[in-house]
Amino acid sequence: MARVADICCAKFLLILLVLIASPIQAFAWGHEGHRIIAEIAEQFIEPQTARQIRDLLAIDNVATLADVSTWADEIRLQRPKTAPWHYVNIPIQSSAGETEGYDAARDCPHDDCIVAKIEQFELVVADRQASERQRLEALKYLVHFVGDIHQPLHVSDNNDRGGNDVMVIFLGYSTNLHAVWDTGIIEAALGPDERSYALNLVQKITPGKLESWSKGNPIAWANEGYEIAARIIYGKLPHTGTLPDSYEAEALPVVNEQLERAGVRLATALNSSLR
Numbered sequence: 001m002a003r004v005a006d007i008c009c010a011k012f013l014l015i016l017l018v019l020i021a022s023p024i025q026a027f028a029w030g031h032e033g034h035r036i037i038a039e040i041a042e043q044f045i046e047p048q049t050a051r052q053i054r055d056l057l058a059i060d061n062v063a064t065l066a067d068v069s070t071w072a073d074e075i076r077l078q079r080p081k082t083a084p085w086h087y088v089n090i091p092i093q094s095s096a097g098e099t100e101g102y103d104a105a106r107d108c109p110h111d112d113c114i115v116a117k118i119e120q121f122e123l124v125v126a127d128r129q130a131s132e133r134q135r136l137e138a139l140k141y142l143v144h145f146v147g148d149i150h151q152p153l154h155v156s157d158n159n160d161r162g163g164n165d166v167m168v169i170f171l172g173y174s175t176n177l178h179a180v181w182d183t184g185i186i187e188a189a190l191g192p193d194e195r196s197y198a199l200n201l202v203q204k205i206t207p208g209k210l211e212s213w214s215k216g217n218p219i220a221w222a223n224e225g226y227e228i229a230a231r232i233i234y235g236k237l238p239h240t241g242t243l244p245d246s247y248e249a250e251a252l253p254v255v256n257e258q259l260e261r262a263g264v265r266l267a268t269a270l271n272s273s274l275r
Contacts, residue, residue: 028086028151030183031070032194033259037147038065039198040263041270044210049274056136065143065266066194072144085141086148088113089157090226092234101223102155114154118145118218118269126273139270146269150262153178155222156229163233169242180243181233185255188248201260213264221265228254 029037042065045053053065062068076082088107094100102108108116124130124138148154153163160166163177170180171188191197205213232254238244 028148028154028182029259030186032190032197033151033182033186034069034073034144034147035066035194036186036198036201036259037150037262037266038069038143039195040202040205040260041065041143041266043199043202044264044267044271046271046275049271052274053139053270056132056139059132059136068140069143069147071140084112085114085117085145087154087162088115088149088222089162090155090222092156092158092226092230101226102219114145114149115218115222118142118149121145122269122273125270142269142273143266146266147262149218149221150225150258150265151181152225152229152233152258153181155225156234158234166237167241170247177233177237181251181255185248185251189252198259198263201256201263204256205260205264209260210264213261214268216265221261224261225258228258 057063057068060068088102090102090107098106102115107113121138121142125135125142127135156162163181166177167174168177168180170184175184
């Protein structure tokens with residue numbers, strides 16, 4: 001029993017450290033979430049696609065999509081111009097006469113947002129005339145950005161920088177709303193490792209969901225996340241700033257389904273680009 005208590009205590013301390021150490025400019029899903037999405041995607045990648053992915057990843061001497069799933073975050077400070085590529089600010093409160101949901105002219109000027117970048121990098125991955133290094137880099141961006149676009153606070157804004165400016169109490173500790181949805185909820189539920197968690201989620205993806213989620217495009221995915229943010233995250237945000245004890249349990253199914261959708265759609269994008 002002491003060993004179990006030690007493990008639980010260590011896990012809680014890890015969650016706490018993630019929450020209080022999360023920078024204001026949080027990265028979507030965090031390390032674990034992105035690896036989970038990549039692991040899910042690999043379960044739906046076709047054999048010919050897998051062979052081409054292995055050849056590209058070998059350039060960096062890595063073997064799996066999970067190995068490169070956080071690369072875009074890791075090089076973000078070195079390439080500051082890429083920061084806007086990780087999100088799109090669709091306003092939760094639209095002004096009179098404005099489009100509710102994604103509007104390219106308003107939300108993605110100069111194609112400098114996640115919606116446009118996913119479309120661009122899909123084309124580069126598919127371009128056999130591009131160099132292998134260019135295609136590998138595009139692949140790494142694509143793996144990451146398909147994950148990012150499924151984090152609802154990366155496709156919405158309530159004049160609070162995607163929830164970064166909304167301070168809340170989660171599990172008894174002060175953090176911000178963005179960090180809760182990036183890492184806090186997943187960390188509170190994560191089991192032994194990301195792969196086990198991912199494979200458990202794969203078992204819940206029915207043929208009907210697989211068929212439905214394999215359709216659509218980045219605009220539809222962004223609007224889907226925007227609706228979740230407007231209806232669930234902001235719509236049910238307590239005025240006190242203290243998230244109730246039930247918050248993690250109620251939010252986890254939403255997070256899990258977004259991870260599942262992202263994995264399926266990443267696989268679909270790669271199968272299409274590398275057919």
